[in-house]
Amino acid sequence: MAHAIEAAGLVKTYPGDVRALDGLAVTVGRGEILGLLGPNGAGKSTTVKILTTLIRPDAGAAAVAGHDVLRRPDRVRRVIGVVSQRSGADPDASGVANLVLQGRLYGLGGGDARRRAAELLARFGLEDAGSRPVKTYSGGMRRRLDVALGLVHRPQVLFLDEPTTGLDPEARASMWAEIARLAGDDALAILLTTHYLEEADRLAQRLAIVDRGRVVAEGTPDGLKGELRGDAVHVEWAEAPPEPLLREALGRLPGVREVVVDGPRLSARADDGAAAVPAVLAALDQAGVPAAAATVARPSLDDVYLRYAGRRFAHADAAQTPEAAAAGGAR
Amino acid sequence: MTALVTGTWWMTHRRLTALLRNPAVLVLTLAQPMIWLFLFGELFKKVVELPGFGTQSYIDYIVPGVVIMNAVSLNSFAGMATMDEIERGTLNRFLVTPVRRSAIANAGVVEQAISTAFQSLVIVLLGWAAGAHYPGGAAGLPALVAAAVLVGVVLAALSNTLALLVRDRNTIIGLNVMLLLPLTFLSSAFMAKGLMPPWIRHVSAANPVSWALDAARAALSADPDWGSAALHGSWLLVLTVAAVSLAIFSFRSYQRSQ
Numbered sequence: 393m394a395h396a397i398e399a400a401g402l403v404k405t406y407p408g409d410v411r412a413l414d415g416l417a418v419t420v421g422r423g424e425i426l427g428l429l430g431p432n433g434a435g436k437s438t439t440v441k442i443l444t445t446l447i448r449p450d451a452g453a454a455a456v457a458g459h460d461v462l463r464r465p466d467r468v469r470r471v472i473g474v475v476s477q478r479s480g481a482d483p484d485a486s487g488v489a490n491l492v493l494q495g496r497l498y499g500l501g502g503g504d505a506r507r508r509a510a511e512l513l514a515r516f517g518l519e520d521a522g523s524r525p526v527k528t529y530s531g532g533m534r535r536r537l538d539v540a541l542g543l544v545h546r547p548q549v550l551f552l553d554e555p556t557t558g559l560d561p562e563a564r565a566s567m568w569a570e571i572a573r574l575a576g577d578d579a580l581a582i583l584l585t586t587h588y589l590e591e592a593d594r595l596a597q598r599l600a601i602v603d604r605g606r607v608v609a610e611g612t613p614d615g616l617k618g619e620l621r622g623d624a625v626h627v628e629w630a631e632a633p634p635e636p637l638l639r640e641a642l643g644r645l646p647g648v649r650e651v652v653v654d655g656p657r658l659s660a661r662a663d664d665g666a667a668a669v670p671a672v673l674a675a676l677d678q679a680g681v682p683a684a685a686a687t688v689a690r691p692s693l694d695d696v697y698l699r700y701a702g703r704r705f706a707h708a709d710a711a712q713t714p715e716a717a718a719a720g721g722a723r
Numbered sequence: 724m725t726a727l728v729t730g731t732w733w734m735t736h737r738r739l740t741a742l743l744r745n746p747a748v749l750v751l752t753l754a755q756p757m758i759w760l761f762l763f764g765e766l767f768k769k770v771v772e773l774p775g776f777g778t779q780s781y782i783d784y785i786v787p788g789v790v791i792m793n794a795v796s797l798n799s800f801a802g803m804a805t806m807d808e809i810e811r812g813t814l815n816r817f818l819v820t821p822v823r824r825s826a827i828a829n830a831g832v833v834e835q836a837i838s839t840a841f842q843s844l845v846i847v848l849l850g851w852a853a854g855a856h857y858p859g860g861a862a863g864l865p866a867l868v869a870a871a872v873l874v875g876v877v878l879a880a881l882s883n884t885l886a887l888l889v890r891d892r893n894t895i896i897g898l899n900v901m902l903l904l905p906l907t908f909l910s911s912a913f914m915a916k917g918l919m920p921p922w923i924r925h926v927s928a929a930n931p932v933s934w935a936l937d938a939a940r941a942a943l944s945a946d947p948d949w950g951s952a953a954l955h956g957s958w959l960l961v962l963t964v965a966a967v968s969l970a971i972f973s974f975r976s977y978q979r980s981q
Contacts, residue, residue, distance in 0.1 A: 407980070444819045447978055466821060474819045478812030482737070484744055496733045497820045541816070 394458035396420045396549045396581030397443060402452035404438050404605075412438040413449065414605035420549075423578040425571075427596025427613075428585040429693070431705060435605040436585035437477065440553045443583070444474050457548045470498070473542030473550045477557060479534055480541075483527035487518055487537050490526060491544060498545035505544075512540040516570065532563025539570060550574070552584045556591060564591075571595050589693040589705060599693075603701040613693065620691040620699060622649075623665030625672060632656040633681040641679035645671055665689070730826030731833070734817070738834040749838055756793040756846050760785065763913060764853065775917045786850035786857075787867055787939045788912030790843045791932055794875035795906055797842060798835050799899040801879035802886035805831075809890060815981075824974045831883060832876050832967060839875035843868045858945035866942030866952055870935040873959045877931060880966035887973040906932050911940075934959045 397420035404413040413435045420426040428436045441447045443454055445465035453460070459467040481490045488509050495505030513522045516536040521529060526537065535555065542550055555571065556564040572595060574580060586592050592599055593613045601609040601616075609616060625648070632655045642651055642660065648668055650661040662668035665688035676683050697705040742749070764782045771781045778784045808814045817827055847864060851857070857864055885895050907913070909923055910932040916924055927933045938955035941948040 441981070446815060446818055447981060469819060469821045472819065474816070476812055476815055478810070478815070480812035480816030482741070482813065483811070484741060485737075489740070493733060493737055494820070497730070497817070497822045499729075499821070 394455065396422050396424065397426075397454070397456050397583060399439070399443060399454035399461075400452060402439065402442060402454065403450045404435075404442065404447070405450055411605055413442075413452075415452070416602070416606055418583075418600050418607060420581050420583055422581055425575050425582040425584060425595060425597045427592040427599045428583060428602055429587070429589070429592040429596075429599055429697075430585075430602035431587055434587075434602040436587075436602055437553055438605075439602075440474075440476070440551050440583070440585060444472055444551055445469055470545075471548045473545070473547035474553075475535075475538045475542040475551065475555055476553045479538050481526045481534065481537055484525055486523050486525055487513060487529070487540075488522045490537065491540060494541050494544045500545070508544055512543060516540050530563070531559055532566060535559060535563070535567055536570060539567075539574075548579065548581065550580055550582045552582060554585055554587070556586070556588065568594060589697075593693055601697060601700055603697075609696065609700040616696045617691040617693065620661075620695055622661045622663045623668075623691065624689045624695070625660045625662050625665050625668055626687045626689070627658045627660075627672065627676070627683045628685045629656045629681065630684050637679055637681060638676075641675045641681070642672065645675055648672065662688075726821070727823050727826055727829075730822040731829040734822065734826050734830030735833045738830055739837070742834065742838065749841060752797055753793075753842055753845060755796060756789050756842070757849065759792065760789045760846065760850060761853065763789075767913070770914070773918060776915045777917065778915070780854070780856065782850060782853055782855045783857075784915070785913055786847060786855045787936055787943060788907075788910075789850070790846050790867055790871050791874055791935045791939070792903075792907050792912055793842055793846060794839050794871040794935075795878050795932065796899075796903055797839060798875040798877075798879035799882050799902065800895070801831065801835055802882035802884075802895045803892060805883050805886035806890065806892055806895070809886065809977075818978070825971055828883075828967065828971045828974065831879065831970075835875050835879040836872045839872050840868050843871040857943055859943035859947050863939075863943035863947060866956070867939040870939045870956065870959065873956075873963045874931060874935045876963050877959075877966040880963075880970040883970045884966075884973040887970075887977040906930060911936050931959060931962055934962075 397418065399419070400417040402413045402416040405411050416435060416439055418426070418428070418439065428439065430436050438447070442449050443456055443461060445461055445468050448462060453462070455461060456468045457471045459471070461468055491509035491512060492505045495508050500508060510522075513519050516539065518533060518536060518540070521533060526534060529537065539552070539555070552571065556567050559567060568591070571582070571584070574582060575595070575597070584595060596613060599611065599613055599616060600607045611619070635653045638653055638658060639651060642648055645668070647663045648660050652659045660672070669686055669688055673683055673686060694705050764785055768781050770776060771778055771784065805814070814827075818824070847857070847867070859866075882895060882899070885898065909926045910930045911927060912932060916927070919927065934955040938952045938959065941951040941955070
């Protein structure tokens with residue numbers, strides 16, 4: 393059986409020579425959750441728009457559930473569910489009315505559409521709000537309704553484009569729980585785009601890190617972090633000790649590498665941080681420069697991003713020019 | 724084909740439900756034609772006494788003018804609703820479902836047609852209450868309403884095309900403000916052709932508002948001129964088909980540029 397999503401060589405340039413995608417390739421297996429992680433403007437939403445038949449790429453090929461996105465968009469539309477950044481639910485209509493109409497558009501009969509609407513409202517904790525106009529919903533409720541709208545016709549592939557952007561922490565946690573529950577459904581593949589490192593870490597089984605329109609790294613969150621080989625060990629002093637002394641003290645320790653000294657702070661990488669700390673502290677004591685504090689940190693996705701994109705994630709997000717950020721938001 | 728019909732049905736159903744949820748809009752937007760009908764009707768009452776105007780009662784003359792002008796102004800804002808749907812993400816939500824693009828466009832046409840027909844009938848009734856006569860009666864009035872619907876569909880399609888291509892509310896408002904008065908006054912809406920300066924008469928001959936009025940007045944007269952009604956009506960029909968095709972085409976362009 394074909395992959396849920398297979399895309400290769402996707403290129404998309406917008407007027408004004410904005411290259412949104414530059415040869416992006418991505419594959420999502422059946423029943424898998426793939427996280428497309430990248431800063432605003434990296435090309436995540438453009439990728440989703442191509443895969444959901446909203447726009448055509450300038451070059452490249454893509455298939456969703458075995459159907460060619462460019463040649464058979466009609467078939468693709470029958471098997472995908474899309475939860476885009478902007479809700480799209482009719483604010484003046486009730487939750488039920490929105491869901492029933494959505495079912496009708498996929499060819500469900502009246503009874504089936506109403507049953508399916510009731511089932512989804514119950515599943516997403518919206519039974520009591522079902523007959524109220526959507527404009528009275530909270531941000532979190534609206535987002536849950538959006539996901540319900542995307543699931544009305546039992547799609548094989550679900551696209552979640554920045555599903556928690558703009559939600560408060562509580563609503564975000566509840567949305568994470570919903571997505572994690574969806575992941576239990578073996579028949580459903582999910583492509584999730586996000587610019588939250590934590591969200592990608594928690595929800596995605598596999599990650600593709602996107603930077604400037606390309607996938608720069610791919611793997612499981614743990615695998616990607618594991619490739620960085622080891623934990624970060626940070627040591628601090630009240631006053632900066634002489635650097636050569638530190639290097640000599642730590643240079644002989646097995647399993648400690650990449651020592652970086654920055655004033656009264658030192659960072660190093662160790663295969664097993666917890667085991668390395670006592671040895672590091674003992675060596676420093678012996679050299680006559682006892683440490684004031686020492687911490688160990690597991691590698692984060694931020695470290696992964698730094699390694700593959702060559703900059704810190706937060707910087708990449710902030711480095712967007714206002715135009716590119718605005719354009720990214722619209723895409 | 725059945726997919727197109729059911730798609731059009733459900734998209735139309737959605738729009739009409741929204742209309743019924745808030746019917747006050749249809750009544751409130753009638754304020755403007757009321758002003759035209761009663762204020763203009765009173766103010767220019769005596770122009771029919773000018774030699775060559777060709778009618779005895781000005782209110783008889785301007786009811787079709789107000790009906791058609793109302794169709795123009797009501798529908799030229801259709802693009803604003805489309806802008807809302809684009810910005811809210813509703814249009815994209817439909818574009819990723821199997822529903823046909825032309826079904827989405829058709830639903831807009833049906834909704835505009837129904838609201839235009841409703842308002843046109845209200846204006847005809849109020850005109851009648853104010854003393855207007857419709858000698859063409861049973862056949863003439865449907866012809867007037869049909870002409871108003873066609874003009875409305877043309878304007879709505881153009882307004883939607885602007886919304887899809889330019890995606891800017893100010894452009895839609897600006898163009899409407901710019902077009903409404905010329906379309907109205909460079910036509911036979913309020914003044915008989917025989918009394919216009921020659922250049923306005925020439926310009927108005929190419930104005931679709933005049934085509935609609937010529938068709939409607941020919942059908943409404945005591946001795947209906949069906950030949951003229953059919954001729955002007957068919958020009959209008961051709962224009963309507965062209966405008967709706969343009970709107971459907973602009974969906975494709977919208978998809979390329981978003």
